[in-house]
Amino acid sequence: MSTxxxxxxxxxxxxxxxxxxxxxxxxxxxxxxxxxGVYRHLSKWSRExxxxxxxxxxxxxxxYLETDEKHTFHYFLDEHLYSHTNLPAANKFxxxxxxxxxxxxxxxxxxxxxxxxxxxxxxxAFNEPGTxxxxxxxxxxxxxxxxxxxxxxxxxxASVPTRGVTMGLATILESRWIVLMASxxxxxxxxxxxxxxxxxxxxxxxxxxxxxxTDVWTDFSADYSFPSGATQTARVSL
Ligand code: PGA
Numbered sequence: 001m002s003t004x005x006x007x008x009x010x011x012x013x014x015x016x017x018x019x020x021x022x023x024x025x026x027x028x029x030x031x032x033x034x035x036x037g038v039y040r041h042l043s044k045w046s047r048e049x050x051x052x053x054x055x056x057x058x059x060x061x062x063x064y065l066e067t068d069e070k071h072t073f074h075y076f077l078d079e080h081l082y083s084h085t086n087l088p089a090a091n092k093f094x095x096x097x098x099x100x101x102x103x104x105x106x107x108x109x110x111x112x113x114x115x116x117x118x119x120x121x122x123x124x125a126f127n128e129p130g131t132x133x134x135x136x137x138x139x140x141x142x143x144x145x146x147x148x149x150x151x152x153x154x155x156x157x158a159s160v161p162t163r164g165v166t167m168g169l170a171t172i173l174e175s176r177w178i179v180l181m182a183s184x185x186x187x188x189x190x191x192x193x194x195x196x197x198x199x200x201x202x203x204x205x206x207x208x209x210x211x212x213x214t215d216v217w218t219d220f221s222a223d224y225s226f227p228s229g230a231t232q233t234a235r236v237s238l
Contacts, residue, residue, distance in 0.1 A: 004183050007219040008037025011115060011181050015042060016051050018113045018177075024055040026105065028114030028167065028175055029081070030125070031060070031073040032150075034183050035115060036080065043084030053087035057108050059101075060094045061116070061125040062166035065139060071153060071161075072096070095165045101137035102171055111175035118182050121145050122190050122203035126166035129202045135168030169207055178214040180205065188220050195224045 002010070015038070018025050029035075045051050058081075063073040074094045082092055095101045105111060116124045121143060123129065128143045140163065147160040154160050172178065182191050194205035195216055201207070208214045209226050216224040 002219050004037060004219050007181060007183060007217055008035075009041055010217060011035070011038045011179060012041035012045070014179055015113065015115070016045060019051055019053070019056055022112060023052065024057070024109075025112040026057045026059065026108050026110060028059050028061055028111045028116075028172070029077060030115055030117050031062075031076045032117045034117040034181055038115070038181070039080040042081060046085040051085065053085040053091075055091075056087060057091045058082070058087060058093065059105060059111065059167075061114070061172075062164055063094055063096045064161040065096070065163040065165055067161045095137050095167065101167065105171065111171075113177045113179065114172055114175035116172070116178060116180040116205075116208075118180055118187060118190060118194065118205050119143075119146055120149060120186065120190055122194055122205045124169070124172060124180070124205050124208070126164040127169050127172075127204045129204060131169055131201060131204055133201055133207055134170050136170050137165065137167050139163060139165050169201075169204060173207065173211055176213065178208060178211055180208060180214065180216045182216070182218045182220075185220055187218070191216065191218060191221065 015027065042051065046053065060073050060077055064071060069075055093104060098104050118124060121129055123146065126140050126142060128140060142162055142164055147157060151157050151160055194203050195209065197206060199206045199209050211226055214226040
């Protein structure tokens with residue numbers, strides 16, 4: 001059990017450490033409410049010169065289709081993270097900006113660390129319940145619950161996009177290390193369903209239980225690690 005601040009700092013430290021250990025790391029990065037604290041820490045440390053992003057490659061997990069520039073996840077990542085770092089423009093990748101995101105990720109050596117949030121319906125990135133487990137980057141319709149959860153960034157529900165483009169479940173599961181972060185009691189039930197219940201595409205996050213190196217960090221319950229029993233310190237030399 002920890003606070004949102006502690007959770008944010010923990011995830012930020014994992015990213016900073018990843019970059020320190022491998023300066024040309026490929027990162028999969030989320031948007032949403034949950035990672036804001038992580039980006040605040042990373043931005044501060046970057047402005048202080050503590051993190052060198054010059055060789056890092058950042059891949060947004062997903063983005064909206066058919067929205068104005070200011071509502072894109074590319075804009076979000078620029079505003080909350082990239083603009084505070086020395087990440088070169090050429091190293092900022094977004095699934096809307098290429099025809100074959102998976103090939104691009106592979107060309108760069110694959111994702112080293114992917115940070116995920118979790119939707120109230122168990123989605124990861126925009127992989128909504130029922131998405132094929134072997135899906136690569138694809139366009140998708142957004143569930144109404146997802147649109148409602150994201151409504152506060154828009155004028156009204158009608159303005160929230162109905163479609164997005166997202167890394168697929170297979171794309172995410174190929175990442176060498178995954179950290180899923182969840183904050184707040186409202187995420188407790190879905191985290192329990194995903195990580196204590198059966199593996200099912202109806203709860204896309206549950207597929208992470210089949211991944212070789214996933215950590216689930218929350219501010220409301222004990223951590224989960226997959227494969228079960230492995231500990232973060234055992235896997236990452238800090
Ligand atoms: P949130 O979104 O961080 O805004 O709760 C998480 C998600 O939908 O993946």
